[in-house]
Amino acid sequence: MACDNKLKKEMFEELKKYIDEIGEKNGALISVLHKGQEIFGYLPQEIQEFIAKEMNIPIAKVYGVVSFYHFFSMTPKGKHPISVCMGTACYVRGAEKVLNSVKNYLGIDVGETTEDGLFSIDALRCVGACGLAPVVLIGKDVYGKEQVKDMKKILEKYRKESVG
Amino acid sequence: MKENKKILVCGGTGCLSAKGAEIVKNLRDSIREHSLENEVEVIQTGCFGFCEKGPIVKIMPENTFYIEVKPEDAERIIVEDIISEKRIIELLYIDPKNGERVFEGENMEFYKKQVRIALKNCGTIDPESIEQYMAAEGYAALKKILTTMTPENVVKIIKDSGLRGRGGGGYSTGLKWEFASKNISDQKYIVCNADEGDPGAFMDRSILEGDPHSVIEGMIIAGYAIGATEGLVYIRAEYPLAIERLRKAIETARKNKILGENVFGTDFKFDIEIKYGAGAFVCGEETALIHSMEGGRGEPTTKPPYPAESGYWGKPTIVNNVETLANIAQIILKGVDWFRSIGTKNSPGTKVFALAGKINNVGLVEVPMGTTLREVIFEIGGGIKNNKKFKAVQTGGPSGGCLTEKDLDTPIDFDTLLAKGSMMGSGGMIVMDEDDCMVAVSKFYLEFTVDESCGKCAPCRIGNTRLWEILDRITKGEGKEEDIALLKELSQTIKTTSLCGLGQTSPNPVLSTINQFLDEYLEHIHEKKCRAGQCQALRKYLINDKCVGCTACARVCPVACIEGKVKERHVIDQTRCIKCGACYNACKFNAIDVA
Numbered sequence A: 001m002a003c004d005n006k007l008k009k010e011m012f013e014e015l016k017k018y019i020d021e022i023g024e025k026n027g028a029l030i031s032v033l034h035k036g037q038e039i040f041g042y043l044p045q046e047i048q049e050f051i052a053k054e055m056n057i058p059i060a061k062v063y064g065v066v067s068f069y070h071f072f073s074m075t076p077k078g079k080h081p082i083s084v085c086m087g088t089a090c091y092v093r094g095a096e097k098v099l100n101s102v103k104n105y106l107g108i109d110v111g112e113t114t115e116d117g118l119f120s121i122d123a124l125r126c127v128g129a130c131g132l133a134p135v136v137l138i139g140k141d142v143y144g145k146e147q148v149k150d151m152k153k154i155l156e157k158y159r160k161e162s163v164g
Numbered sequence B: 001m002k003e004n005k006k007i008l009v010c011g012g013t014g015c016l017s018a019k020g021a022e023i024v025k026n027l028r029d030s031i032r033e034h035s036l037e038n039e040v041e042v043i044q045t046g047c048f049g050f051c052e053k054g055p056i057v058k059i060m061p062e063n064t065f066y067i068e069v070k071p072e073d074a075e076r077i078i079v080e081d082i083i084s085e086k087r088i089i090e091l092l093y094i095d096p097k098n099g100e101r102v103f104e105g106e107n108m109e110f111y112k113k114q115v116r117i118a119l120k121n122c123g124t125i126d127p128e129s130i131e132q133y134m135a136a137e138g139y140a141a142l143k144k145i146l147t148t149m150t151p152e153n154v155v156k157i158i159k160d161s162g163l164r165g166r167g168g169g170g171y172s173t174g175l176k177w178e179f180a181s182k183n184i185s186d187q188k189y190i191v192c193n194a195d196e197g198d199p200g201a202f203m204d205r206s207i208l209e210g211d212p213h214s215v216i217e218g219m220i221i222a223g224y225a226i227g228a229t230e231g232l233v234y235i236r237a238e239y240p241l242a243i244e245r246l247r248k249a250i251e252t253a254r255k256n257k258i259l260g261e262n263v264f265g266t267d268f269k270f271d272i273e274i275k276y277g278a279g280a281f282v283c284g285e286e287t288a289l290i291h292s293m294e295g296g297r298g299e300p301t302t303k304p305p306y307p308a309e310s311g312y313w314g315k316p317t318i319v320n321n322v323e324t325l326a327n328i329a330q331i332i333l334k335g336v337d338w339f340r341s342i343g344t345k346n347s348p349g350t351k352v353f354a355l356a357g358k359i360n361n362v363g364l365v366e367v368p369m370g371t372t373l374r375e376v377i378f379e380i381g382g383g384i385k386n387n388k389k390f391k392a393v394q395t396g397g398p399s400g401g402c403l404t405e406k407d408l409d410t411p412i413d414f415d416t417l418l419a420k421g422s423m424m425g426s427g428g429m430i431v432m433d434e435d436d437c438m439v440a441v442s443k444f445y446l447e448f449t450v451d452e453s454c455g456k457c458a459p460c461r462i463g464n465t466r467l468w469e470i471l472d473r474i475t476k477g478e479g480k481e482e483d484i485a486l487l488k489e490l491s492q493t494i495k496t497t498s499l500c501g502l503g504q505t506s507p508n509p510v511l512s513t514i515n516q517f518l519d520e521y522l523e524h525i526h527e528k529k530c531r532a533g534q535c536q537a538l539r540k541y542l543i544n545d546k547c548v549g550c551t552a553c554a555r556v557c558p559v560a561c562i563e564g565k566v567k568e569r570h571v572i573d574q575t576r577c578i579k580c581g582a583c584y585n586a587c588k589f590n591a592i593d594v595a
């Protein structure tokens, strides 16, 4: 755990440095949140409080902004974050079925992370690869068309890699 | 082998997702192996448009168009095509009409009717090379206006060209610029709206990925025209590739003195900053976008005042769409008459569409305004996938509506689409076939709106939720006759009482599907039937005579409603079936029908 804490301290320092280097703080909140999420992976209460203090703005404003935008997340993502595209093009080519099969297989809902921390599910709108619809992203890997008919197989592959 | 060959490899999001980067690497490796570094160049371009058949590789100057290229094809391309000058037949597109292989893109139905203005450089140059952009007449328009024209001249040209904003509303770009140019202020801003929240649209990101300099050039010209020295691009963080290419383009433009203190050595100064969005559809609305850029929640405010009067930090601000800006340099270079010779009288020029859904050729297409839906869907798009029947096309995304068979010969422009109860919107075009349920589709759009409403006004926040609930009931077979009138009335109220464009247009998919497909709504309500078989609760699973009695279905059925002896045909008890579809997935003999 000690090592964990050290890491965390460094992360906070990195974020503080970023905030300190912004010339014009007015209007920079969203950029700071992007940076915070990039560093920590998500934006829990603790980090929101830190940002509010460092930028000298009310915590309510920070929370108001975090909760407004889909891109900001207050729960940690899994080691392999799964994003199922629910854009219109993917929807008409069967994205809902794909999403359901992922949910069933992992036993979690959209926005949740599996207990072992391996997977989390998100739905997003149009990855910009509609030619491959329906599209699923796992981390940076893109799966589409025929491949996603069998999500179970794909997910098992990730699970195996992680376990051993 | 002829010298100086170029291999263009698509670097658009679609093709990159399908191992495009590996193809580039393998091509380069192979070129090195054969010591061809001085003769052959590999260029990673933006999207070619024909994403359905990606990854795409083009060989220049022959213009050979290879489709569905795999990383392992790279070696062959170098050895057979480049060195031995033989075209690789298996990698050529097959014309579905006559079964013949097509060598060049220009000869494919997909490209024949297209006219490229905004996409002029997409797929032909390396988006990261300012030299290649300049070799394709890039920044010539900027130089021309800075050295020979007054800002008033520029505004007049854009006004006379009749260019209408491509971000959805179709408002005259020139008029908007004129308005802002007349406002006196110590600071003005040009904002490029690259939010692109429409859930089935990818043209703006493709332009930014494929030709970022054309957008930068458009912004600088706009800045000169209205007297602004600062530009901002509002782009969603979910578009990493577009952001990266844009960032590099801004840096190289600065290095080349095209951005910064003395643009092209004149005393005009202009610079561009990138602002990240964070995935909220409503942030595409211009007042919301400005609030988001100021670091707050992206909630819209009433207009007037319009941003052109009081925008970013209260200063006059022009918000223009990516595609609108990509048109500017071309209009300056080629003139008003040229631009007006393309398209229709009231909507000159072209429009880029993101063609997707149940269509053979998914992709990015740019056609003159006035092209008919039939031409786009059946000629360029190659018709409906798997020989299914065309049912509807949704234009304008969540703000738009459905058009059907009878509208196919409508020439598409801003006004004709509105007159037909749909909208141009940003240019998403989703094609649907007989397997799509129109009630479910309108519920899908409503779900999106409910998710994306900023919540500021009650009609939008609560009204849309109620609309969704009614639609949900109907898709579950619990609809009532009165629901149709209720949907219509509620829709009208939401449209007239919401503050911003999101709420004002969100009921459009509902109204237009009721208009065009009333019988389908009624079927759901009275007969508890979904003819497309999409609404799960109304589905019926039936075992046909292909059943061999393997018992697989009975074993997976969670409510044990399937009965039958081993090796005998099984039966599903319809009264107990919960329509989960587990049996359907378990059957290996195609013995279960969905009705």
Ligand SMILES: Cc1cc2nc3c(=O)[nH]c(=O)nc-3n(C[C@H](O)[C@H](O)[C@H](O)COP(=O)(O)O)c2cc1C
Binding pocket: B164, B165, B166, B167, B168, B169, B170, B171, B173, B193, B194, B195, B196, B197, B198, B281, B282, B283, B284, B285, B286, B287, B319, B320, B321, B322, B324, B325, B426, B500, B501, B502
């Ligand atoms: C809910 C909503 C979302 C919008 N999203 C976008 C968008 O993603 N991109 C865009 O360019 N315009 C969008 N618009 C339109 C803009 O508000 C604005 O009209 C446009 O950017 C003006 O540029 P143009 O005149 O070049 O079209 C949206 C409007 C509304 C009401």
Ligand code: SF4
Binding pocket: B282, B299, B300, B452, B453, B454, B455, B456, B457, B458, B460, B461, B498, B499, B500, B501, B502, B503, B504
């Ligand atoms: S109409 Fe909807 S999205 Fe627009 S301001 Fe009102 S609540 Fe927000």
Ligand code: SF4
Binding pocket: B543, B546, B547, B548, B549, B550, B551, B552, B553, B554, B569, B570, B586, B587, B588, B589, B590, B591, B592
């Ligand atoms: S799984 Fe298919 S073949 Fe086997 S018993 Fe069920 S319906 Fe018959």
Ligand code: FES
Binding pocket: A085, A086, A087, A088, A089, A090, A091, A125, A126, A127, A128, A129, A130, A131, A133, A134, A135, B199, B200, B201
């Ligand atoms: S809708 Fe899924 S990639 Fe476009």
Ligand code: FES
Binding pocket: B010, B011, B012, B013, B014, B015, B016, B046, B047, B048, B049, B050, B051, B052, B054, B055, B056, B364
């Ligand atoms: S992404 Fe390659 S052709 Fe569109």
